[in-house]
Amino acid sequence: MTDRLTGDRYVNPYTDFGFKMLFGTEMNKELLISFVNSLFDGKEVIKDLTYLNTEQLGTAETDRKAVFDVYCENEKGEKILIEMQRGEQQFFKDRSVYYSTFPIREQGRKGEWNYELKAVYVIGILNFTFYDEDSDYFHHEVKLVDINTKEVFYDKLTFMYLEMPKFNKTENELKDMFDKWLFVLRNLSKLMNRPDALQERVFTKLFEAAEIAKFSKQQYDEYEESLKAYRDWQNTIETAKMKSREEGRAEGIEVGRVEGIEVGRVEGIETGRRLERIEMARKFKASGIPADIIAQNTGLSENEISEL
Numbered sequence: 001m002t003d004r005l006t007g008d009r010y011v012n013p014y015t016d017f018g019f020k021m022l023f024g025t026e027m028n029k030e031l032l033i034s035f036v037n038s039l040f041d042g043k044e045v046i047k048d049l050t051y052l053n054t055e056q057l058g059t060a061e062t063d064r065k066a067v068f069d070v071y072c073e074n075e076k077g078e079k080i081l082i083e084m085q086r087g088e089q090q091f092f093k094d095r096s097v098y099y100s101t102f103p104i105r106e107q108g109r110k111g112e113w114n115y116e117l118k119a120v121y122v123i124g125i126l127n128f129t130f131y132d133e134d135s136d137y138f139h140h141e142v143k144l145v146d147i148n149t150k151e152v153f154y155d156k157l158t159f160m161y162l163e164m165p166k167f168n169k170t171e172n173e174l175k176d177m178f179d180k181w182l183f184v185l186r187n188l189s190k191l192m193n194r195p196d197a198l199q200e201r202v203f204t205k206l207f208e209a210a211e212i213a214k215f216s217k218q219q220y221d222e223y224e225e226s227l228k229a230y231r232d233w234q235n236t237i238e239t240a241k242m243k244s245r246e247e248g249r250a251e252g253i254e255v256g257r258v259e260g261i262e263v264g265r266v267e268g269i270e271t272g273r274r275l276e277r278i279e280m281a282r283k284f285k286a287s288g289i290p291a292d293i294i295a296q297n298t299g300l301s302e303n304e305i306s307e308l
Contacts, residue, residue, distance in 0.1 A: 008189045008190075008212065009191065009192050009193075009211065009212060009213070010188050010189055010191055010207065010210040010211060010212065011188070011189065011210045011211075011212055011223060012188070012189035012227060012230065013084070013184075013185050013188050013189070013210075014084060014086055014127055014189075014230060015223065015226040015227050015229075015230045016069075016084075016226045016229070016230070017219075017222050017223045017225075017226035017227075018189075018210075018223065018226065019069060019070075019084045020069060020070065021209070021219075022206065022209060022210060023035065023069075023070050023082065024051070024054075024069065024070045026051065027209075028205070028206075028209055029049055029051075030202060030205060031202060031205060031206055031209070032049060032070065032072070032082075033046050033047075033048070033049055034177065034181070034202040035181050036049075036080060036082075036123070037177075038176070038177040038178040038180075038181045039123065039160055039178065041176075041178060046074045046075070047074075047075055048074065048075045049072045049073065049074055049080070050072055050073050050074075051070075051071070051072050052071045052072055052073060052079075053071070054067055054068045054069070054070065054071045055067050055068075056068065056071075056102040056106075066098070066099050066102055068081050068082070068083065068099065069082055069083050069084050070082040070083075071103075073118075076118065076119075077118045078118045078119040078120070078121065079103035079118060079119070079120045079121070080120075080121045080123065081099060081100070081102075081103060081120070081121065081122045081123065082123045082125070083096075083099070083122070083123070083124050083125070084125045084127075085124055085125065085126045085127060085128070086127050086230060086233055086234075087127065087128060087233055087234070087237050088128040088237070092124075092126075096122055096124060096159055099122060100120055100122050100157065100159070103120045104117065104120055104157075117156055118156070119155075119156040119157070119158070120156065120157050120158070121158050121159075121160065122158070122159045122160070123160045123161075123162075124159070124160065124161045124162065125162050125164060125185065126161055126162060126163050126164055127164055127165065128163070128165065129163045129165050129166060130161070130163060135166055136166070137166075138162060138163040138164075138166035138167055139160075139161075139162060139163075140159070140160065140161040140162075140163075141158065141159075141160050142158070142159040142160075142161070143155060143157065143158055143159075144157060162182065164182070164185060164186055167182045167183075167186050169182075169183060171183065171195045171196070171197045172197070174197050177200070180197065180198055180200070180203070183195075183197075183198075184198065184203070184206065188210060194207045277298040277299055277300055278298075278300065278304075278308065280298055281294050281298045281300050281304075281305050281308055282308050284298070285305060285308055291305045291306060
């Protein structure tokens, strides 16, 4: 069976159900390890991950809680928080920083403690862009840096952001596991067959897990609900953008009309004043007043006066 809503063969990873099924379940932990290691590109190698509670509470009952998409720790106790951001938010960076405080604060110990912390990684997979002007720069790795020395001041807090709309590599352009994972995330729901470039064993597991025909009835129903919510969200965003463009266009037309009226009024006044100066110059010239004196009093050039 394929998805009744779209006819897709594979699950959409941008849906809440699809993302958590592929990366947030114990049975598919191998997929998550491979994906995260591709981001680290050898700088950090994760051998195992333990899933943690995705619902985080504040230090007091009145504090706002946070619900993560995927939250885990590696064998060294370092925390990894992964968020699939399906649409642009005004304060997304603020939200990322706020979310990072939960895995930091939970490391606090009662009694004697020297404040040593394990590293925290916040990974954001974004279905929008930060900056449109740079189409090639889509993989951001952010740390606390001394702005004078340009050296990393604190290396235990890292934010990684992937602007997925900017990743446009074709199958033939895929060079490494990082490319391949981004290609899968960007195109999975559009594929009808497993691409030849994705022959690693981990992708065998991924395509088997992602195939909608293998879902149970309950999984399929949950996916349809999640897909409907995703489509509604996308339509809401597109509608808001369309209305914004229409309002901007209407406002531009109105501003142009008002400015046009004002420009016409100003030009009319200026034309009237010039005609007055020309008429005055004619009278002066008829009275025999020298051209240089007429020019001084009317603002016309001597050449203009000679042609009257």
